Amino acid sequence: MMFLEQVIAILWKDIRYELRSKQMWMGMGLFALLVLVVFNFAFDLRVDNKAAVAPGALWVAFVFASMLGLGRTIAAEREKGSMDRLLLCPVDRKAIYLAKLLGNMLFIGVVEIVALPIFAVLFNVPLFFGTLLPIVLLGTLGIAAVGTLFSAMAAATRARELLLPILVFPLIVPVVIAAVRATGTLLVPVANEPPWLGLIVAFDVIFLSASMLTFEYVVEE
Amino acid sequence: MALMGANGVGKTTLLRILACLTSPSSGSARIGGWDIERDAQRVRRLVGFVAHQPYLYDELTAEENLLFFGKMYAVKDARERTGQLLLRVGLEKRAGERVSVLSRGQVQRLSLARALLHAPRLLLLDEPDTGLDEEGHELVEQVLAEHSVGGGAVLFTTHQLERALQLADHLVMLSKGRIVVQEKTAGLELERMRQEYQEVLR
Numbered sequence: 001m002m003f004l005e006q007v008i009a010i011l012w013k014d015i016r017y018e019l020r021s022k023q024m025w026m027g028m029g030l031f032a033l034l035v036l037v038v039f040n041f042a043f044d045l046r047v048d049n050k051a052a053v054a055p056g057a058l059w060v061a062f063v064f065a066s067m068l069g070l071g072r073t074i075a076a077e078r079e080k081g082s083m084d085r086l087l088l089c090p091v092d093r094k095a096i097y098l099a100k101l102l103g104n105m106l107f108i109g110v111v112e113i114v115a116l117p118i119f120a121v122l123f124n125v126p127l128f129f130g131t132l133l134p135i136v137l138l139g140t141l142g143i144a145a146v147g148t149l150f151s152a153m154a155a156a157t158r159a160r161e162l163l164l165p166i167l168v169f170p171l172i173v174p175v176v177i178a179a180v181r182a183t184g185t186l187l188v189p190v191a192n193e194p195p196w197l198g199l200i201v202a203f204d205v206i207f208l209s210a211s212m213l214t215f216e217y218v219v220e221e
Numbered sequence: 222m223a224l225m226g227a228n229g230v231g232k233t234t235l236l237r238i239l240a241c242l243t244s245p246s247s248g249s250a251r252i253g254g255w256d257i258e259r260d261a262q263r264v265r266r267l268v269g270f271v272a273h274q275p276y277l278y279d280e281l282t283a284e285e286n287l288l289f290f291g292k293m294y295a296v297k298d299a300r301e302r303t304g305q306l307l308l309r310v311g312l313e314k315r316a317g318e319r320v321s322v323l324s325r326g327q328v329q330r331l332s333l334a335r336a337l338l339h340a341p342r343l344l345l346l347d348e349p350d351t352g353l354d355e356e357g358h359e360l361v362e363q364v365l366a367e368h369s370v371g372g373g374a375v376l377f378t379t380h381q382l383e384r385a386l387q388l389a390d391h392l393v394m395l396s397k398g399r400i401v402v403q404e405k406t407a408g409l410e411l412e413r414m415r416q417e418y419q420e421v422l423r
Contacts, residue, residue, distance in 0.1 A: 002295055009292035013278065013285075020280045084242050085276040089293035090265040220244070 269336035
């Protein structure tokens with residue numbers, strides 16, 4: 001019970017903090033929209049190749065925007081006195097990780113909700129929210145699970161903006177590939193496709209468990 | 222207990238180790254019978270720490286900061302305790318203002334309130350007078366006295382020998398990471414200690 005209360009308290013503090021500073025939402029949202037617009041102009045979107053290009057463009061936009069936001073919740077914690085503010089308290093480090101993960105998912109999720117209808121209009125693809133939602137949710141969880149851990153690691157370094165994508169991109173490749181293929185299957189159903197959603201779930205479980213267990217060693221001096 | 226020594230001698234590191242923020246490279250310490258490494262979470266409940274950094278959130282108000290840390294320390298009646306402490310440190314009229322607009326001295330007072338929030342048994346203060354006016358100095362004195370009377374222990378660092386002799390029962394001087402002077406302050410001559418301190422600083 002105490003664990004949950006502390007997770008909610010940290011999450012609520014981060015949301016309040018971000019609503020007041022408004023740094024992350026604006027940057028992430030604009031960046032995702034720019035990527036979608038650029039891809040829309042860059043590719044020749046005929047009917048036959050649309051299904052092949054659109055899912056990739058969508059997930060590249062999500063991943064790039066996530067990279068901007070992922071560092072923020074931990075970086076904000078590192079400002080003025082590092083993470084010591086939280087580490088000083090008798091809080092389970094897993095609670096800190098979980099709160100930061102939920103915060104990152106929420107911030108990325110808001111950007112995704114804004115970007116999805118624009119994606120549908122720009123790429124002229126039908127949006128099946130019901131079936132797309134689990135793919136977006138689980139894909140985002142995979143990205144955020146790895147990103148939260150590595151943003152804590154990178155936040156302690158000077159070159160954190162450079163280091164974070166270098167560390168995170170290779171690890172989230174399986175999730176992104178599975179998410180792109182699962183989204184593509186929604187647009188053009190293909191017979192005998194591997195269970196992409198199941199693969200994302202498997203990666204999420206692995207990433208989440210490993211990150212939860214190692215977060216303490218990443219943040220403690 | 223007052224802790225003195227030249228800059229870089231390890232005073233802050235010692236306090237950080239006792240606050241379970243830094244792991245010791247060797248040796249061990251116990252607070253309230255709990256080992257600072259093995260039982261870190263229990264030790265954290267017993268310790269209140271005022272450092273050079275205020276360990277507060279700029280974009281939250283003074284009251285929100287204390288309420289947040291109240292939840293982190295699982296303080297019962299956190300709202301009531303927050304009100305009491307804001308009054309105690311003279312910030313009751315600034316409760317609704319963000320930390321970013323408070324002066325250095327007010328932030329230091331709020332930092333003191335944060336450290337006292339969970340009624341710690343050991344108070345660690347790293348140069349607590351920094352940024353405080355005369356009234357603030359008196360507040361620190363009163364808080365230290367109240368804490369001692371309540372059965373709590375205080376370990377603070379300072380560069381002012383007079384202040385150390387005035388506030389502490391014991392005086393410890395560090396040099397190159399080691400204790401070189403350890404005395405009870407009762408009956409100590411200021412001039413002799415000043416000479417010893419000069420030796421320690423060399």
